[in-house]
Amino acid sequence: MAGPSEHLLDALVAIVADRGLEGVSIRQVADRAGVSIGAVQHHFPTKNALLLAAMEHVSTRFRAELQQRLSAAPSPGGALRILALLLAGADGAPRASTVVWLSFAAHAAVDEQVAEVHRREWASLERFLADLVAAGAPHRTDPAGDAAALLALLDGLAVAVALEPQRMPPARAERLVDAWLAGLDAG
Amino acid sequence: MAGPSEHLLDALVAIVADRGLEGVSIRQVADRAGVSIGAVQHHFPTKNALLLAAMEHVSTRFRAELQQRLSAAPSPGGALRILALLLAGADGAPRASTVVWLSFAAHAAVDEQVAEVHRREWASLERFLADLVAAGAPHRTDPAGDAAALLALLDGLAVAVALEPQRMPPARAERLVDAWLAGLDAG
DNA sequence: TTGACGACAATACGATCGTATGGCTACGGT
DNA sequence: ACCGTAGCCATACGATCGTATTGTCGTCAA
Incomplete structure (x- = not known):
């Protein structure tokens, strides 16, 4: 279910959560995800694209969790x-x-x-x-x-x-x- | 009333307002204030000290403006x-x-x-x-x-x-x- | 008069950044 | 069998960062 792209996005979100957006760099995301810089660049051409994708990612996650909680x-x-x-x-x-x-x-x-x-x-x-x-x-x-x-x-x-x-x-x-x-x- | 330190703080706040905290660097502050890097370092030993002082600065400014508005x-x-x-x-x-x-x-x-x-x-x-x-x-x-x-x-x-x-x-x-x-x- | 000191300026250093480049491997289609 | 391409890595480049260092002027006390 969670491909390598989602793994990168999760890593970025985790970094934002404990070091803020200023703590986000391609290298840090790569490290946290356990891959190389090149891997990150392969899935997302620029840092900006990575950031935007991460926003969509948290939105999707939020909607999913919300739907689950509201089902009760x-x-x-x-x-x-x-x-x-x-x-x-x-x-x-x-x-x-x-x-x-x-x-x-x-x-x-x-x-x-x-x-x-x-x-x-x-x-x-x-x-x-x-x-x-x-x-x-x-x-x-x-x-x-x-x-x-x-x-x-x-x-x-x-x-x-x-x-x-x-x-x-x-x-x-x-x-x-x-x-x-x-x-x-x-x- | 506004010494050189306040001028630097105003410059920092102006940068934050239109480029965000990520746009703040010692060099940018110095440029916007029309002084050298060394001048900024002379008044504030580190970037963190500059940032903290800027926060106190906006607080002071806010209280002053508030008091003026509330007087009416x-x-x-x-x-x-x-x-x-x-x-x-x-x-x-x-x-x-x-x-x-x-x-x-x-x-x-x-x-x-x-x-x-x-x-x-x-x-x-x-x-x-x-x-x-x-x-x-x-x-x-x-x-x-x-x-x-x-x-x-x-x-x-x-x-x-x-x-x-x-x-x-x-x-x-x-x-x-x-x-x-x-x-x-x-x- | 001198000498210390405050207020800057200029430059240098090492680190980190985003991104570009080139190579390697595994596999899927023809 | 072969070629292309996806997936990934290692590395390099130029820029920018915070900070340290050193120098240059005034001003003012002794």
Whole structure:
């Protein structure tokens, strides 16, 4: 299932997770994957192509894991909570995932191709959240607005959980997410 | 008022704003500031020291601008809205500021010294927001929780405004902020 | 007057970077 | 049997990096 290309992409993601994007070099990726520089160059012509492929890779992985987790959701409301906790980096979501997308996001501010992938993913995420809101809380008048606010909240929480674990431990992030979801029905 | 050191820090911040942290090198900073490599080394012994000083520099600048903007606030509620719109990158806040702190945040995930400065600033921000909430909406039972949620929302909105201007134009961010603030009184 | 020192500039060093190049091996089609 | 090509490695090239070293001016205390 996992070819040599995916192995390289996993190596890159692992490097980003613990040394940041600045720690990524063709040589480091090759080392981590246990192959030569030439092998990396064979599968991806440039570093940029490797980076873009890695972004698509983490997106694909995320969608797969999401689908699996949501298969156990009893209702749209339950699915919304599962997705929210996952995105917020609350219990169950590894810090590494947040660090990776945070690194990509920062790079997106400077690289148009990376920005395009980021925009596509986040737009898709907002649509998905909006659908869950519309299905789980049909009385809401602006599910798209609710989804956009929720997505922003979750992004901010994820960063806080990853960078400030003592100010924002996962349990607090979970409480805040639940409070916001409760506001969906009340407010 | 602005000595040669501040000039170097401004140069670094300008580089981060339009090429990211990866565009920062001693040589680039020296070039942008119109001095030699040696001058940079004279004021800051290492690149890391320069980076840390730049973070403190943007913090100081931010506090100064904030204090100036808040001096025109009629009430705690008004001050809260001004600060929220500023942090969210809504109309009036430049994209560059968001890109700079986003870059620093991503770097904080990998550099403990940068992380410490980041934590200090964000903790201070949450406290300040909590005070404004407590003053402007005294009936709230958990102003610290409100502040933490608001701060996360604003961080997420700022990133969205900076990276996805068509999904999250400043006006939409402003509407979402206002909706959240309205929920302070209702929910 | 001299001499130390602060504020730079110029240059050098070793490391690492992305990428190009050329060769080797194994295999699949003709 | 043979040729091409996919897959991979070793190595080289030029650029850029952070930092160390050394020198050159002023200014100002003694």
